Amino acid sequence: MHTAILIIQCKDSKGIVAAVSQFLYENNGNILAIDQYIDEELGDFFMRAEWELDSFDIPKDHILDVFGRQVGERFEMDYSLFFNFPKPRMALFVSKLSHCLFDILSRYYSGQFDVEIPLVISNHADLEPIVKAFGIPFYHLPINKSNKASQEEKQIQLLRENNIDFIVLARYMQILSADFIKNYPNQIINIHHSFLPAFVGAKPYHAAYKRGVKIIGATAHYVTEELDAGPIIEQEVARVRHHNTVEELVQIGQDVEKVVLSKAIKYHLVQKIKVVGNRTIIFT
Template sequence: MDKAILIIQCPDQKGIVAEVSRFLYSYNGNILEVDQHVDEEMGLFFMRAAWELDSFSLKKEEISSRFEAEVGQRFRMEFKLHFNFPKPRMAIFVSKLSHCLFDILGRHHAGQLEVEIPMVISNHPDLQTIVEAFGIPFFHIPITAATKESAEAEQLRLLREQGVDFVVLARYMQILSGDFIRNFPNRIINIHHSFLPAFVGARPYHAAYERGVKIIGATAHYVTEVLDAGPIIEQEVARVRHHNTVAELVQIGQDVEKVTLSKAIKYHLDRKVLAFKNKTVIFY
């Protein structure tokens, strides 16, 4: 079903829901989902509405300007209009650890993710055969300290050439430069292998082991220029015990990582995430 999704943010006022739904109804839109959120501290209103396009009497191209003129201006709204077609294009970056990558490829293969995957990019060649068996192009772009700049340039060239909308770091063990990140604001999803803000940075399972925690976790977040500090999209946890070695924490954690990352991708694809002030509103 072809549908449109509107994500709105504006100062909190009376009548917003009434006007937005009146607008959609006036053009014969069948609302599928509406969700809203008020941040009382900041006095801000957030809203997500999805509706069927089949019966909608505005053309796809007209919707944005008409909405701005009829509703947006009046309430000083910032809004984004999305459609569920054509499918968004997602690039996956990976190093050697395969668990998150395979989980995504498996879901895609089963038809669970409404997304095109024009490429997997890796700084190692190890996973090429299987990625290609899933019918996805694989690009091996090695990175060293010396070649980082040119490697990122090559990555960006591929992303642009293929019209990639967003990037998923599926345990990609390189830190992206600020320049790279600024090309995809709130459009790079990383999985960090700890329950943030605990254990920022390298080797979080070792740190968890040292501290003797009884639960470990994983965090999917948008990448910002501050390491492991971007807006959190999803978190999951798993119970561990004193007898679990670091290697066992890694293995238990990988199950958490892959589920968490895949949930975050799903929210992002369904346009259910609104990132604001380093936090996220997840409409579901």
């Protein structure tokens, strides 16, 4: 089923829900899902509405204009319109670890992710056979201190040539430059292997072991310039005990990482995420 998805942000006031739902009703929109949220601290209203496109009276390409004139301008809304087709185009960045890659490809294979994966980029060649077994082009772009800028240029070029919509860092062990990140604002999802904001940076499982925590976690977040500080999309945890070695924390953690990352990708794919400052709204 073809659907349209509207995501709205504006100052909270009376009549917003009425105006939006009236707009959809008058134009013969069959609402499939609708969710609102009022941020009392900001005084802002947020809404996500999804409806069937086929029977809608306004042609796809005019919806944004008409909505803006009839509703958006009146409430001084910030609004965005998405469609659930064509499939979003996702690039995967990996290094050597395979658990997140396998989990993503497994969901891609079974149809759980309605997405195109035009390419995988890696700074190591290790995972090439896996990627190729799925019929996906694999680009090996090794990175060292001297070639980072030029390699990122090649990455950007590949992403553009492939019309990539968003990027998933599936345990990609390189830090992207601020310049790179600017090209994909809130379109780069990273999995950090700790329960952020605990254990920012490298070797979080070692740090967790040293601190003696009883629970470890993983955090999927959008990448911003500040390391591991971007808006959190999803988190999950697992219980550990004193006898678990760092290596065991790594293994226990990998099960958490892959599930958290895949949940975040799913939310992103179906346009359920709205970034507000450094927080995310995850619509129902």
